[in-house]
Structure formats: C-alpha cells, structure tokens
Amino acid sequence: MAGEGGKVGTMRYTDTVIVGGGQAGLAMSRCLAQRGLEHVVLERGRIAERWRSERWDSLRLLTPNWQSRLPGFRYAGEDADGYMTMPEVVSYLEGYARSFGSPVEEGTTVRTVEPVDGGYRITTDSGIWRAANVVIATGYCDLPFMPEMARRLPADVRQVVPTRYRNPGELPEGGVLVVGASASGIQLADEIHASGRAVTLAVGRHTRMPRRYRGRDILWWLDAMGLFDQGAEDVYDLEIAREQPSLQLVGRPDHATLDLPLLESRGVRLVGRALGTEGSRVFFDDDLVKHTAGADVKLATLLARIDEYVVQSGLEGEVDAAEPFVPFLWPAPAPTAVDLRDEGIRTVVWATGFRRRYPWLKVPVLDARGEIRHESGVTPAPGLYVLGLNFQRRRKSTFIDGVGDDARELADHIASRPSVAPAAVVA
Ligand SMILES: Cc1cc2nc3c(=O)[nH]c(=O)nc-3n(C[C@H](O)[C@H](O)[C@H](O)COP(=O)(O)OP(=O)(O)OC[C@H]3O[C@@H](n4cnc5c(N)ncnc54)[C@H](O)[C@@H]3O)c2cc1C
Numbered sequence: 003m004a005g006e007g008g009k010v011g012t013m014r015y016t017d018t019v020i021v022g023g024g025q026a027g028l029a030m031s032r033c034l035a036q037r038g039l040e041h042v043v044l045e046r047g048r049i050a051e052r053w054r055s056e057r058w059d060s061l062r063l064l065t066p067n068w069q070s071r072l073p074g075f076r077y078a079g080e081d082a083d084g085y086m087t088m089p090e091v092v093s094y095l096e097g098y099a100r101s102f103g104s105p106v107e108e109g110t111t112v113r114t115v116e117p118v119d120g121g122y123r124i125t126t127d128s129g130i131w132r133a134a135n136v137v138i139a140t141g142y143c144d145l146p147f148m149p150e151m152a153r154r155l156p157a158d159v160r161q162v163v164p165t166r167y168r169n170p171g172e173l174p175e176g177g178v179l180v181v182g183a184s185a186s187g188i189q190l191a192d193e194i195h196a197s198g199r200a201v202t203l204a205v206g207r208h209t210r211m212p213r214r215y216r217g218r219d220i221l222w223w224l225d226a227m228g229l230f231d232q233g234a235e236d237v238y239d240l241e242i243a244r245e246q247p248s249l250q251l252v253g254r255p256d257h258a259t260l261d262l263p264l265l266e267s268r269g270v271r272l273v274g275r276a277l278g279t280e281g282s283r284v285f286f287d288d289d290l291v292k293h294t295a296g297a298d299v300k301l302a303t304l305l306a307r308i309d310e311y312v313v314q315s316g317l318e319g320e321v322d323a324a325e326p327f328v329p330f331l332w333p334a335p336a337p338t339a340v341d342l343r344d345e346g347i348r349t350v351v352w353a354t355g356f357r358r359r360y361p362w363l364k365v366p367v368l369d370a371r372g373e374i375r376h377e378s379g380v381t382p383a384p385g386l387y388v389l390g391l392n393f394q395r396r397r398k399s400t401f402i403d404g405v406g407d408d409a410r411e412l413a414d415h416i417a418s419r420p421s422v423a424p425a426a427v428v429a
Contacts, residue, residue, distance in 0.1 A: 012129055012130060013130050013131070013132055014129060015131065015132040015133065016040050016041055016042050016131065016132075017039055017041055017133060017134050017135060017416075018034055018039060018040070018041035018042075018133055018134065018136070019041065019042055019044060019112075019115075019122070019124045019133040019135070019137070020041060020043045020044070020137045020139055021044055021112045021136065021138050021139060021140055022043070022044075022045060022138070022139035022140040022141060022390075023044075023047075023048075023049045023050070023099075023106050023108065023139075024050060024051070024052060024053075024095070024139065024141055024390070025050075025072065025095060025402045025405055026139035026141070026390030026405045026409070027043045027045065027137070027139035027389075028043070028049070028072070028095060028098055028099050028104055028106075029072050029389075029405045029409040030043075030139055030389055030412065031102075031105070031106070032072070032075070032098075032102050032104065032409070033073050033406075033409045033412070033413035034413050034416065035103075035104070036073070036102075036413075037417050039413070039416060039417060039421075042106075043104060043105060043106040043107065044107050044110045044124070044131075045107065045108050045109075045110060046109070046110060046111035046112070047108065047109070048108050048109075049095055049096050049106055049108065050091065050096065052141060052143070052165075053088050053091045053095070054088070056165040057088050057165075058164065058168050058190070058193075059088075059168050059169045060189075060193060061087075062085040062087050062088075062254065063086045063091060063253050064221075064249070064251040064252060065085070065253070065401060065402065065403060066082065066083050066084065066085060066219050066221060066222070066253070067079060067081055067082050067083065067084050067085065067086060068082040068083065069225065069401075069402070069403045070094065070402045070403055071402075071403050072098055072406050073409060073410060074101070074102065075097075075098045075101055077094070083257075084253075084255065085253025085254065085255075107128075110127065112124055112125070112126050113126060114362050114364050115138075115362060115364060115386075116364040116365065117364075120134075120384075121133055121134045121135075122134075122135070122136045122365075122385065122386070133385075134385050134420065134421055135385040135386070135387065135416050135419060136387070137387045137388070137412065137416075138360070138363070138386070138388040138389070139388075139389045140358075140360075140390075141358075141390060142356065142358065142390055142391050142400045143356040143400075144356055144357065144359065145356060145357050145359055146163035146165050146166075146356060146357075147352070147355045147356055148161070148163065148352045148354065149181075149276070149352070149354060151276065151277075151278045152350070152352060154280075155279055155282070155284075155350060156281065156282050156342075156343070159347075159348060159349070160173065160174050160348060161349075161350050161352065162350070162351045162352070163351075163353075164353055167190060167351060170193060170194045170196075170197035170199065171197070173199075173348075173349045174348045174349055175348065176199070176346045176347060176349065177200040177201070177342075177346050177347035177348065177349075178194050178199050178200070178201050178202070178347065178348075178350075178351060179201075179202045179203075179204065179284065179342065179347050179349070179350045179351070180194070180201060180202070180203045180204070180353055181350065181351065181352050181353060181354055182204065182206070182352065182355070183203055183204070183205040183250070183272075184208055184247045184248040184250060184353065185248045185249060185250060185252070186248075186353040187353030188203070188250050188252070188260055188261070188262070189260065190351055190353060191203040191270050192252075192265060192268070195265070195268060195269060195270050196268075200271075200345075200346075201269075201270045202270070202271045202272075202347065203265065203270050203272050203273070204273050204275060204276040204284075204286055205262065205272055205273065205274065205275065205290055205293055205294070206247075206274075206275040206289075206293060207296065207297075208250055208262075208297050209246065209247050209250055209297060209301075210262070210297040210301045211249045211250050211251050211261070211301065212259045212261070213251060213252070213257050213258060213260075214257055215305060216308065216322045216323070216324060216325065218321060219257070221251075223308050226311070226315075227307070227308070227311050229397065230396065230397050230398035230404060231397070231407075232397045233395065234378065234393060234394075234396070237393075240393065243393050243397070261330075262297075262330060262333070263328075263330050266333060266334060272290055272333050272334070273286040273290060273336040273338075274286040274288055274289040274290040274293070274336055274338065275287040275289055275293070282344075283339055283340070283341050283342070284339070284350075285339050286336065286337070286338050286339070286340070287338070288336075290333050291332070291333065294330045294333055295330075297330075298330055305324075305327055309324050312324075357372075358372070358373065358374075360372070365386055366383075367381045367382055367383050367386060374388045374391070376391075376394070378394065378395040378408070379395060379411070380415060384419075385419060387412050387415070387416070389405065389408055389409060389412060390405055390408075394408055395407070395411065396408065
C-alpha cells in the first residue's frame with residue numbers, strides 16, 4: 003500500500019523514494035498511489051516550499067486557475083480565469099497532497115542517493131532509506147543563474163536574484179538595472195519602476211505575448227491548439243526547444259498585458275543584452291531591435307495561427323474578431339554602456355534564468371554541464387527517474403498543468419519494475 007513503508011533498524015525501505023514535494027513530487031505520488039505502489043516523498047522544507055520561500059510578494063501565477071490540472075485534482079473555486087497568489091498556490095498544493103493522503107515527510111533533506119545492490123540508498127538528515135526506485139523532483143527552477151560578469155561588479159552594488167527579491171521596499175535607494183526580460187524580468191522591472199525608481203531593463207531573446215487575444219486568455223488558445231502537448235519527438239531541435247525563453251506574461255486580476263512597448267511607454271529604459279562589466283560600467287550589445295523584431299515576427303506568426311485555428315474549428319461566431327497586431331517597431335535608442343555609479347544605479351537584479359545542481363546524486367548520470375541525462379525522464383541508471391524538467395517529454399512538462407502526463411508515464415514504467423523485498427534490505 004502507498005506510503006506504509008518499512009523500518010529495519012535505522013534503515014527504512016520502500017519501493018520508490020520521491021525527492022521533492024512540489025507539484026512534480028506530488029503528482030508522482032498520486033500516480034504511484036493510484037497504482038497501489040508503495041513510496042515516500044522526502045521534502046527538505048514544507049510542501050510547495052519554493053512557492054512559499056522563493057517567490058516575490060506580488061507574484062501570481064501566470065497560468066489561469068483552470069490550467070492547474072493535476073492527476074486526480076483540479077481547481078474548484080469560483081474564479082477559473084483568475085491567477086493564484088502565492089498563498090493560494092501553497093494551499094492548492096497542500097489540498098492536493100491531502101486529497102489522497104500523500105506520504106510526504108517534510109523537513110527531510112536528501113544528502114546522498116547512491117546505487118546499492120540493484121537499488122538505491124537514500125541518506126537524509128533524519129535517517130536512511132532503501133528503495134528500488136528514486137524519482138528526482140527537485141525542480142527545474144532550482145538555482146538562479148548569475149553570469150560570470152556579476153562577480154566583477156563593485157561591492158557597493160547590491161545584486162539580487164528573483165528567488166531572494168520580495169518587494170521594491172527592500173532594495174537600496176536609487177536606480178535599478180534588471181538583466182533579463184522574460185516573465186520574471188518584465189514583472190520585476192514594472193513593479194520596481196512603479197515604486198518610483200529609474201529602471202533599466204537589459205533585453206535578450208524573448209517571447210512577446212498578449213495576455214488576451216480575441217476575447218480569450220492567450221494560454222487558452224495555446225492549450226486548445228495543443229501547443230502545450232507538443233512532444234519532444236515533434237520538435238526539430240530539442241536542445242533549442244529546451245532553451246526557449248519563458249513567455250512574457252503576468253497574472254493580474256485585470257488580465258492586463260505586460261510587454262516591452264508598454265514598459266518603455268511607462269518610462270523603463272530598454273537596452274540590449276548585457277555583455278560584461280568593467281568597474282562600475284556595464285556593457286550591452288547593440289541588439290535590442292534585433293530581439294524586439296524577432297519577438298514580433300514570432301508573435302505575428304502565432305496570432306495568424308490562432309486566426310487559422312478559429313476558422314478551422316468553426317469558432318468564428320463564438321470569439322471576438324481578430325485584433326490588429328501592433329509591432330514594437332523602434333524602441334528608443336539604447337546606450338551600449340552604462341556607468342552604474344554615475345547614474346546612481348545601486349542594484350542589479352539578475353533575472354537570467356535557472357541552473358540545476360545535484361551534488362547529492364552519487365549516480366553517474368550527469369552530463370558535462372551537470373544536467374541529468376534522460377529519455378523522457380528515464381535515466382540510464384535503472385530505477386532512477388527525473389520529473390519536472392523543461393520540455394522533459396512535452397512543452398508543458400514544467401507547468402503545474404503539464405507535469406501530470408509525464409508522471410503517469412513514469413509511474414507505468416516504475417510499475418513494470420521489481421520492488422525491493424524487505425529481506426534484501428535487511429541484508
Ligand atoms: C517565478 C516563477 C513563476 C512560475 N509561474 C508558473 C505559473 O504561473 N504556472 C506554472 O504552471 N508554472 C510556473 N512556474 C514553473 C513551475 O511551475 C515552478 O518552477 C514549480 O515550482 C515547479 O515545480 P516542481 O515540483 O517541479 O519543483 P519545485 O517546486 O522546485 O519543487 C522541488 C522541491 O524539492 C525540494 N528539494 C530540493 N532539493 C531537495 C533535497 N536534497 N532533499 C529534499 N527536498 C529537496 C525543494 O525544497 C522543493 O520543494 C514558475 C516558476 C517560477 C520560477
């Protein structure tokens with residue numbers, strides 16, 4: 003039965019140990035429980051820890067509430083088109099864990115996972131487990147990435163990453179440079195600018211998105227058209243697909259769009275991609291127009307596909323008329339160097355994506371970049387799995403709404419493997 007496990011001396015055994023109690027770990031737990039497979043979820047903090055302690059105060063999900071479907075669970079509130087606040091996400095995931103009695107052990111940090119006798123020994127800060135299978139669900143957005151140039155900035159410049167940022171009130175007085183213009187970067191630039199500070203936003207490759215199109219949430223269209231279901235085998239280059247920047251979206255009660263033209267019109271200064279630093283000077287590529295024009299082309303193509311889909315699926319009478327696409331055209335001329343000291347910029351926010359580190363994983367499955375080698379979540383080490391990575395199996399793999407399909411497939415894989423007999427554990 004799911005979650006009972008067994009205890010031999012200080013060693014505990016189960017069929018599957020899931021490392022991480024976020025949405026991926028919980029979805030995995032639900033799928034194993036449904037198949038009657040014994041397991042435990044080990045979480046170093048509390049359920050949904052990252053949504054509790056690594057997100058800023060004003061953040062809401064950028065996916066609408068209806069798009070939070072997990073195996074055996076869905077949003078049942080009254081605001082299906084709204085966007086959850088962080089406390090709401092936490093209670094949603096807590097409710098999910100409760101709904102099937104997920105065997106989560108909170109406050110348990112996994113220190114090592116190592117292969118032993120055809121299974122795994124999992125050493126935690128509160129004891130040792132033996133299991134036939136381990137599912138790594140420690141999150142794609144693990145450690146904020148800071149480029150090398152960050153190390154060379156003067157010590158009096160405050161450097162902040164999105165997982166530590168809470169609100170503009172915590173930043174030192176003065177201007178702010180935000181590096182990175184995907185979902186986090188544009189939201190932080192907007193919020194910090196609204197607090198009365200001068201903000202410069204360094205923009206690289208990005209994915210421009212309107213919040214709504216033809217009267218529906220843009221994510222409703224992507225969902226209906228099956229774009230989130232696109233599989234790893236359907237894309238020309240999976241590595242490139244995995245490197246796609248996140249969608250420039252914000253979830254606000256007024257369903258407003260947040261994009262670069264709007265930020266510029268509000269007074270945020272846009273510059274090109276950050277290239278390097280020298281003393282208090284930061285250098286930017288002269289590539290702003292290249293990136294804004296590239297994003298416009300992609301967005302115009304997407305909107306045309308939506309229009310085609312409307313015709314093909316006979317939705318013309320049901321949705322609003324096509325809205326004219328307004329390209330960004332010419333952002334204001336952007337400097338290629340800014341002296342932080344001269345301009346009174348005292349904070350740099352690095353919204354430059356995430357990396358993953360697995361120092362506790364003593365199984366030889368990491369590639370040269372330190373990423374887990376896997377095929378749709380199945381690693382080369384028998385019984386070792388990973389869940390929740392970007393485009394792991396489908397475009398939606400990292401989303402709350404997407405991890406469930408991957409979890410179901412991994413649960414089927416696990417169900418086909420032999421379990422750990424207690425006798426083997428005692429030995
Ligand atoms: C700012 C931001 C906004 C996002 N907004 C959305 C959104 O609107 N909609 C959406 O669908 N997705 C969104 N995502 C993407 C995704 O849903 C989140 O990254 C989500 O947290 C991923 O869930 P997960 O379970 O895969 O990993 P995580 O939530 O990262 O969970 C991993 C868990 O593993 C635990 N852990 C790590 N190491 C260990 C260890 N050694 N031992 C024990 N436990 C460990 C951590 O404490 C953590 O609780 C957003 C991501 C970010 C960063």
